[in-house]
Amino acid sequence: MTERTAEQTADAPRETSPHRRRGLGLSGKLLALTLLFVTVAEILIFVPSIANFRLNWLNDRLAAAHTAALVLDAAPSGMVPEPLARQILDSIGAKTVAMKMGDQRRLLAISDMPPAIHHDIDMRDVSKTMAVVTALQTMFLCGDNDYIRVVGDAPMGGQFLEIVLPEAPLRAAMFRFSRNVLLVSLVIAAITAALIYFALNMMFVRPMRRITANMIAFHRDPEDPSRVIVPSGRRDEIATAERELAAMQRDLASMLQQKNRLAALGLAVSKINHDLRNLLASAQLFSDRIAGSADPTVQRFAPKLERAIERAIAFCQATLSYGAAPEPVPDRRMIALEPVIAEARDALGLGDDTPIRWIVAVERGLTIDADPEQLFRILLNLSRNARQAIESDAGAEAGVGQIRITGRRVGAVVEIEVADTGPGFSEKARAHLFEAFQGSTRAGGSGLGLAIVAELVQAHGGEIRLVDGTIGATFRITIPDRALELPLRRRA
Numbered sequence: 001m002t003e004r005t006a007e008q009t010a011d012a013p014r015e016t017s018p019h020r021r022r023g024l025g026l027s028g029k030l031l032a033l034t035l036l037f038v039t040v041a042e043i044l045i046f047v048p049s050i051a052n053f054r055l056n057w058l059n060d061r062l063a064a065a066h067t068a069a070l071v072l073d074a075a076p077s078g079m080v081p082e083p084l085a086r087q088i089l090d091s092i093g094a095k096t097v098a099m100k101m102g103d104q105r106r107l108l109a110i111s112d113m114p115p116a117i118h119h120d121i122d123m124r125d126v127s128k129t130m131a132v133v134t135a136l137q138t139m140f141l142c143g144d145n146d147y148i149r150v151v152g153d154a155p156m157g158g159q160f161l162e163i164v165l166p167e168a169p170l171r172a173a174m175f176r177f178s179r180n181v182l183l184v185s186l187v188i189a190a191i192t193a194a195l196i197y198f199a200l201n202m203m204f205v206r207p208m209r210r211i212t213a214n215m216i217a218f219h220r221d222p223e224d225p226s227r228v229i230v231p232s233g234r235r236d237e238i239a240t241a242e243r244e245l246a247a248m249q250r251d252l253a254s255m256l257q258q259k260n261r262l263a264a265l266g267l268a269v270s271k272i273n274h275d276l277r278n279l280l281a282s283a284q285l286f287s288d289r290i291a292g293s294a295d296p297t298v299q300r301f302a303p304k305l306e307r308a309i310e311r312a313i314a315f316c317q318a319t320l321s322y323g324a325a326p327e328p329v330p331d332r333r334m335i336a337l338e339p340v341i342a343e344a345r346d347a348l349g350l351g352d353d354t355p356i357r358w359i360v361a362v363e364r365g366l367t368i369d370a371d372p373e374q375l376f377r378i379l380l381n382l383s384r385n386a387r388q389a390i391e392s393d394a395g396a397e398a399g400v401g402q403i404r405i406t407g408r409r410v411g412a413v414v415e416i417e418v419a420d421t422g423p424g425f426s427e428k429a430r431a432h433l434f435e436a437f438q439g440s441t442r443a444g445g446s447g448l449g450l451a452i453v454a455e456l457v458q459a460h461g462g463e464i465r466l467v468d469g470t471i472g473a474t475f476r477i478t479i480p481d482r483a484l485e486l487p488l489r490r491r492a
């Protein structure tokens with residue numbers, strides 16, 4: 001395929017596709033999934049970081065309270081003037097700061113009335129889970145006027161340091177932090193999603209589109225070899241898919257071409273058959289006239305001639321086209337095998353005076369459950385092949401050899417062997433055994449004989465095999481009797 005046709009097939013089908021896509025395409029799904037995954041990842045990162053932020057914020061307050069505690073400790077009699085106390089508390093953002101050292105509890109407060117405490121937080125012992133839970137509580141459950149008491153380690157060997165502060169500024173700081181994180185996350189998510197999306201689009205979606213487009217184009221005209229996909233020269237799994245698809249399309253295209261040829265041939269055969277039947281009908285008229293002759297030789301051969309012509313007409317009638325119509329269902333009955341073999345010999349024209357010996361070794365009185373016409377065709381095709389093989393054998397003495405037909409019954413199965421002393425099967429014929437039009441190596445051979453034989457044997461529920469022998473070729477046919485249907489048999 002040229003570059004141009006490759007492009008054409010890749011671009012053509014979007015609007016004209018017979019199977020319109022419903023819902024999100026691959027790209028849309030990819031984009032949605034990427035956004036979802038990035039969001040999940042952001043949430044997983046955000047939750048611990050907001051908890052951490054809250055702990056840091058509280059620790060900052062405690063650190064400031066440390067300084068206040070130092071001032072408190074340095075003050076004579078542990079008291080500081082009220083303006084200074086207010087300044088210190090404002091800078092911490094706390095209502096009270098208390099420190100316990102030994103038995104002494106020092107308090108830095110503006111009013112003597114401590115506010116009501118809603119939550120206690122002991123910074124000396126905070127588990128990670130609790131940090132997350134309390135962070136979420138602060139953000140979503142605390143009231144505007146709630147107060148918290150935060151307890152931490154005290155400096156200078158004190159027992160603990162405690163501050164009381166309103167919760168609203170903490171919550172406001174947490175929301176500010178969340179908003180910033182959200183903004184940064186959105187930017188990161190957008191960049192990541194875009195990068196992932198474009199990368200995946202280039203790596204998967206576009207090649208998939210190309211393959212799909214090619215499949216649709218190929219589907220429209222599978223016989224056109226220029227529509228076979230051209231592998232893009234990648235080295236990954238998609239390249240394997242493209243190569244396999246190309247191989248499959250090539251096989252399909254050639255199979256279709258062959259099918260078309262066979263169909264055309266079938267039509268030709270039907271036409272030939274049709275006219276042949278008319279010609280044979282006139283031959284039948286003449287043979288009827290000849291049968292009236294008094295000549296003893298004519299008397300002897302006329303019935304055989306008539307029988308052969310009748311048979312040929314029946315063939316033409318029944319199989320007006322090998323390609324178009326399957327073989328008729330066999331009309332099976334119990335018949336003696338030997339007379340059918342004798343008919344095949346007659347039809348082949350092998351007499352006692354011919355250099356090919358005809359040997360029949362069939363069990364006495366052997367009967368077979370078969371359609372006599374079809375069985376005759378099986379034997380005739382096989383023995384004609386055998387004769388042609390012997391006659392074409394350059395190594396042997398001109399056309400001398402033998403055809404041996406054996407028959408025996410094994411339980412409900414009749415086994416027939418047709419063996420010859422010809423050159424045996426060539427590689428080509430063996431490779432295409434029983435394939436119509438494929439296996440012929442003979443000039444003027446159509447390669448149909450064995451295909452017909454196999455089809456007829458299979459229609460009888462039997463099997464045919466080429467048996468390995470030392471000389472020539474041997475075919476073994478097994479034909480089972482039909483299963484007994486007692487009520488039917490009894491009625492018959």
Ligand SMILES: Nc1ncnc2c1ncn2[C@@H]1O[C@H](COP(=O)(O)OP(=O)(O)OP(=O)(O)O)[C@@H](O)[C@H]1O
Nearest residue numbers: 385389424429440441442445446447448449450473
């Ligand atoms: N007894 C045999 N010994 C050796 N080769 C055989 C024998 N029978 C068949 N063959 C090979 O198998 C090929 C296919 O046989 P088949 O009967 O299907 O076709 P054909 O004889 O070539 O043509 P036709 O359709 O006219 O019978 C033959 O061309 C021949 O090469």
Ligand SMILES: [Mg+2]
Nearest residue numbers: 381385449450
């Ligand atoms: Mg043949």
